[in-house]
Amino acid sequence: MLLWIKGAFSPQEIRRKLMDGDSAFQKALTEYLENVQVGEFLTGTMSDVRKKIPVHSQEDRNNYKDPTQVLPIPPPACCVNKEECTSKNDCIDWQLRYKDTVDDLIIRSNIHSCCGCQNSEGVCTARFPRMVVPITTVNQEDGSLQVKKLEPMINNVSPVVTYLMRCNTDVTSLLSGTAIKAIVA
Numbered sequence: 001m002l003l004w005i006k007g008a009f010s011p012q013e014i015r016r017k018l019m020d021g022d023s024a025f026q027k028a029l030t031e032y033l034e035n036v037q038v039g040e041f042l043t044g045t046m047s048d049v050r051k052k053i054p055v056h057s058q059e060d061r062n063n064y065k066d067p068t069q070v071l072p073i074p075p076p077a078c079c080v081n082k083e084e085c086t087s088k089n090d091c092i093d094w095q096l097r098y099k100d101t102v103d104d105l106i107i108r109s110n111i112h113s114c115c116g117c118q119n120s121e122g123v124c125t126a127r128f129p130r131m132v133v134p135i136t137t138v139n140q141e142d143g144s145l146q147v148k149k150l151e152p153m154i155n156n157v158s159p160v161v162t163y164l165m166r167c168n169t170d171v172t173s174l175l176s177g178t179a180i181k182a183i184v185a
Helices: 011-019 023-036 046-052 058-063 088-109 159-165 177-184
Strands: none
Touching: 011 023, 046 088, 088 159
8 A cells, every 4th residue: 555645745855855954844754754653562562562462361362352353443532622521531541452452463463583584594585683773863964764663573564554454564654766666666
């Protein structure tokens, strides 16, 4: 699936703004990208998330629903006036369940295992593990972005798309004509 945002800057315009050192633009773009794609789990590290998935006791397994086998639960109706909101706790509870569900989906479908993709030297041909990037950075010289990524064995995902699609949903921001041509061609 390729999403093109109507009226958005072209890759060349984005690169120029990044190279010009427009700090307000850099900050806004960084915040946007970090909000729509993540390279880590939403509620902790991989080991933290694995511990939360109920697979230990039969009782846990009986009450557990595999998120890849059920439809997503929609959020409660949004409150227009936050002060008068009667379902504030419902919204908070849904957001917590949403994050847990996204993490469960990432564990189930987005972790690379290097099974069957190693060359004769034992190197993963899918280029895993990936580089960990503790903070999003902008290279002023060429306008490239390194988006924050804390888990080396998963690609970046969009939590919303993962929640809705219930499957592997790698995402990337296409900031060059070459990258766009590679995807579209």
